Amino acid sequence: MNVLHMRLKTPDDLDKLRDDIRQKQEKDKSFLAVCGGTGCSSSGSEKVREVFQQYLNRHNLKKKTTLKFTGCLGLCERGPVVIIFPQGIFYQKVQESDVEEIIEKTFLKGEIIERLLYQDPVNGEKFIYADDIPFLKKQKRILLGNNWLMEPTSIEDYISLGGYQSVVKALTKMTPPEVIAEIKKARLRGRGGAGFPSGIKWQECYDAVSKQKYFICNADEGDPGAFMDRSLLEGNPHSVLEGLIIGGYATGASEGIIYVRSEYPTAVKNVKTAIAQAENLGLLGENILGTGFHFKISVSTGAGAFVSGETTALVAAVEGRLGEPRQKPPHLVERGLWGKPTVINNVETLANVPYIISYGAENFLRLGTEKSGGTKIFSLVGKVNNTGLVEVPLGMTLREIIFDIGGGIKNGKKFKAVQTGGPSGGCLPVSLLDSPTDFEKLNSAGSMMGSGGMIVMDEETCMVDIARYFLRFLEDESCGRCFSCREGISRMLEIVEDITRGKGSVEQLELLKELANVVKDSSLCGLGQTAANPVLATIRYFEDEYFAHILEKRCPAGVCRDLIRFSINEELCQGCDLCLKKCPGEAIRGEKRQPHTILGDKCTKCGICLETCKYNAVVKI
Amino acid sequence: MINLTLNGMEIKVEKRTTLLEAAKFYGIEIPALCYDEALSPYGACRLCLVEIGTGNHSRLVSSCTYPARDGLIVRTHTERVIKARKLLLELYLATCPSSRTIQDMASKHGVTTVRFKQKNEECILCGLCVRMCAEQMQGKAIGFVNRGIKRRITAPFAKKSEECRLCGGCMYICPACQARCQGPQEENPVCNACLNLSPPCLDYFQEAMCYMDPCVACELGTGRKAKFTY
Amino acid sequence: MEERTRTDLENLKKPNGSSVVSLLQEVQEKYNYLPEEILREIAKERDIPLIDIYSVATFYKAFSLAPKGKHKIVTCSGTACHVRGSEKVAREISRVLGIEPGYTTKDGLYSLENVNCLGACALAPLVVVDGKYHGNVTPAKALELFKMYTVHEKEEKEEAGCRCATAKELAK
Structure with missing residues (x-):
């Protein structure tokens, strides 16, 4: 049975197809899931999969099991990850050489291979089953959960897991206003940044009078430190399509556009494949499942501009013009893509829609907080032990996410701050660790939800440097149209750079605050209006670090290049010559077996000596 | 309505x-x-x-x-508007002090100090010239290139544009180069010199006889330093 | 050249007039950069003001007006990479190649680019060489990695009978 040659004409056809697939898959209930997410791929999971495939072929095990190259499983730090079903045995950091052992021992005999098990970074406890691992146990994976059960580009897998059920339900049992009412009731808020209630957006578009309306899925994930949209599109593209179809039905749009950034080639490929599959089956296109609803989806790739994620700029970019934001009003429901009413929703927002329609708003609400329902995917990265994607109910505290799921700070260092909301957000200090992560709390703390990047920082991260980092990012990514944003960011950067060089003054810090507030007030689009947040938030919580740079000319975290220097502790130095050989600036002098010294004027402060020294003799002052 | x-x-x-x-x-x-x-x-x-x-x-x-x-x-x-406007003018002065238009505007709004580092840009990227060229002259010879802080106005490939008819519309409308300020050459970017002019007609009459703003005589440089500064 | 340009343009023409961005994406895909004469041709053929094409070409980061090197090195400077020390890594690579991000070495071998986030933040800091992701890079590791590539390049070159200056310098 090749589903690509079928065409489903009624909802019953889909049910029948699902039963057929399930029946077929029943007999090979056991399968091996090799994570094919970006993280695992770069640690070599593709090779691992190849070796698995070869081994299974060679030993005629193909009938006993299926090999699935899945989307991102979330625990990217421990890649490549392999899970053996139906038991759910979780192996991490699997190398090509481990494949034979896994099949022979675990798969055929059920024995556990100790060294491949996940070990808790804090207490050293080992876990066998995926569901027991604290990283996964505390999560609520309604969006990412299917990732490890299916191949991203297999529509059979998706349908057998209950895919496209919600489209059937919406199209056959609900009217567009009912769908919108359900979304409103679920209090679904945009997951892309601002957190605008999606139901209201949909309602406005539904109310707009026009023959042609558009529904755009914003997959121009530009926030540095966030990659959940990438994982959703790469790992489960059909769920996004499903959300988009329902959105189109509810708002009266007949055309959907997915705007993906060009940095995600696999996402583009998988989405295109998924669209072709859905079209072939009659789940997209003319008269979907015989319900009389027409909807087509196309993919538009971005050309690399962070500001294009702003809704009005995104429309301009899809139209192929300069991706510059414009003044709102007119809003997009009045004048959107090609002048027609348009709704833009983020990838994750749309991926939530099938769940809400299938399981109802009550179940969705039960997951979140009072004001906003559901889960949120965070990309937990930075100086934390378990980096990766985590999906948790809205309202979970930062402490639970960072310490329980994330396993605490790397190398036993002290937690300093967590950055949320990308370049529009801010850094939250220890005192806010117990505050829940929802839209309101993060906003009132001077940060924001943003798209869900959560960058953990330890005592070796300089907060002034972080402010400098974001300003540099924004200086580059601003479109440059408004003077307040273009020149304002550049001048803020000028002041912050002076501070990191030890050339700042208290007056300049005051000027920085004044300027930050004006930039926030007077810029045209969201990028400019939030550009000052990283500065204001770091000043708000870490003013002492600014003062250390200004008054004492000292960088407490040891990051700012002009305020640190490297030196060698003569008592510890064994004169092994390792650092001398590695030093790219030829700044280290000394006879063999004699203590070495670093010549300050030649030192490029790259830190290679510190990294290579085996005796901890190199110190940063 | x-x-x-x-x-x-x-x-x-x-x-x-x-x-x-x-x-x-x-x-x-x-x-x-x-x-x-x-x-x-x-x-x-x-x-x-x-x-x-x-x-x-x-x-x-x-x-x-x-x-x-x-x-x-x-x-x-409102206070909020004025505060933002003044700081923006201060930024304009710090970026492009040679524009007479900007100097006048700064004086008018009481911006008397600049706390930022001094730059000497020729262009404030207001885009008047780009729109003049495209909308009034049907030229489309110049436009914005790059983005962010690297944004500039130029002709394609920074070469003489085939579309350009040398009409001069872009220069006519430019607030930065059309009336270049002869003012402050020294360290201080604010001169407030234009404020110190008063119409010469006051020598002969008790009140100014015309309401041209700015006074043509002053513009021509025949105006004199006022007896009373504001 | 003339002939080739013309046929390319024929191929680029789409029934319902594709946008400037998608046109440029196709040109970039084909030539690996945006050659000036092709852009001029497109402007003429499709009656789009040249300045509009030029503006778009310089606004988006995916486009390049200069030819790219044989190997493309991309350093990521996302927030996660930054807190884990990507700046030091980028500086080292920049120093070894002798070029700033956005440029290509004189011998046309390496192009260096800096991207604001590649979306593989769990592996920070990240360096991508010719599409291959290298995670958890440190300045020392970057040098090792780079040596590996240059030695490979050198072997290739020596077979072809010429020597690569960068490789020679690094091999000492």
Whole structure:
């Protein structure tokens, strides 16, 4: 049975197809899931999969099991990850050489291979089953959960897991206003940044009078430190399509556009494949499942501009013009893509829609907080032990996410701050660790939800440097149209750079605050209006670090290049010559077996000596 | 017609009127560098900011691009607006001090110090020339290139454009190079010199006899330093 | 050249007039950069003001107006990479190649680019060489990695009978 040659004409056809697939898959209930997410791929999971495939072929095990190259499983730090079903045995950091052992021992005999098990970074406890691992146990994976059960580009897998059920339900049992009412009731808020209630957006578009309306899925994930949209599109593209179809039905749009950034080639490929599959089956296109609803989806790739994620700029970019934001009003429901009413929703927002329609708003609400329902995917990265994607109910505290799921700070260092909301957000200090992560709390703390990047920082991260980092990012990514944003960011950067060089003054810090507030007030689009947040938030919580740079000319975290220097502790130095050989600036002098010294004027402060020294003799002052 | 409140007045304006046009019509002066009646509004200079809404929900918008809407409450000279405008003018002075237009505007708004490092840009990227070329001269010879801080106005590939007819429209409308300030050559970027002029007619009459702003005589350099400075 | 340009343009013409961005994406895909004469041709053929094409070409980061090197090195400077020390890594690579991000070495072998986030933040800091992701890079590791590539390049070159200056310098 090749589903690509079928065409489903009624909802019953889909049910029948699902039963057929399930029946077929029943007999090979056991399968091996090799994570094919970006993280695992770069640690070599593709090779691992190849070796698995070869081994299974060679030993005629193909009938006993299926090999699935899945989307991102979330625990990217421990890649490549392999899970053996139906038991759910979780192996991490699997190398090509481990494949034979896994099949022979675990798969055929059920024995556990100790060294491949996940070990808790804090207490050293080992876990066998995926569901027991604290990283996964505390999560609520309604969006990412299917990732490890299916191949991203297999529509059979998706349908057998209950895919496209919600489209059937919406199209056959609900009217567009009912769908919108359900979304409103679920209090679904945009997951892309601002957190605008999606139901209201949909309602406005539904109310707009026009023959042609558009529904755009914003997959121009530009926030540095966030990659959940990438994982959703790469790992489960059909769920996004499903959300988009329902959105189109509810708002009266007949055309959907997915705007993906060009940095995600696999996402583009998988989405295109998924669209072709859905079209072939009659789940997209003319008269979907015989319900009389027409909807087509196309993919538009971005050309690399962070500001294009702003809704009005995104429309301009899809139209192929300069991706510059414009003044709102007119809003997009009045004048959107090609002048027609348009709704833009983020990838994750749309991926939530099938769940809400299938399981109802009550179940969705039960997951979140009072004001906003559901889960949120965070990309937990930075100086934390378990980096990766985590999906948790809205309202979970930062402490639970960072310490329980994330396993605490790397190398036993002290937690300093967590950055949320990308370049529009801010850094939250220890005192806010117990505050829940929802839209309101993060906003009132001077940060924001943003798209869900959560960058953990330890005592070796300089907060002034972080402010400098974001300003540099924004200086580059601003479109440059408004003077307040273009020149304002550049001048803020000028002041912050002076501070990191030890050339700042208290007056300049005051000027920085004044300027930050004006930039926030007077810029045209969201990028400019939030550009000052990283500065204001770091000043708000870490003013002492600014003062250390200004008054004492000292960088407490040891990051700012002009305020640190490297030196060698003569008592510890064994004169092994390792650092001398590695030093790219030829700044280290000394006879063999004699203590070495670093010549300050030649030192490029790259830190290679510190990294290579085996005796901890190199110190940063 | 659209009904809205402007500085406490209930006013009526035509559809498609912008807030800047409405304010102008009612005699309220709002400064702007990138606005020209004959060209499409652009919203880049941010000097024409006005405050809309009230209470916690009020915000600043550029009046040249914001359309008048029913029930809108607009205030053109609130503390928040003035503060932002003054700081922006200070930034303009720090970036492009040789523009006479900017110097005049800064003086008029009481900007007397510059706390930022001095740059000497020739262009403030207001885009008047780009729109002049495209909209009035049908030229499309120049435009914006790059983005962010690297944004510039130039012809394609930074070569002489085939479309350019050397009409000079771009130079005519430029607020930065059309009237270059001869003013401060020293360290201090603020001269306030233009403020110190007074119409020569005051020598003969007790009141100024014309209402030209700026005074033509002063413009020609025949005006004299005033006896009273402001 | 003339002939080739013309046929390319024929291929680029789409029934319902594709946008400037997608046109440029196709050109970039084909030539690996945006050659000036092709852009001029497109402007003429499709009656789009050249300045509009030029503006778009310089606005988006995916486009390049200069030819790219044989190997493309991309350093990521996302927030996650930054807190884990990507700046030091980028500086080292920049120093070894002798070029700033956005440029290509004189011998046309390496192009260096800096991207604001590649979306593989769990592996920070990240360096991508010719599409291959290398995670958890440190300045020392970057040098090792780079040596590996240059030695490979050198072997290739020596077979072809010429020597690569960068490789020679690094091999000492």
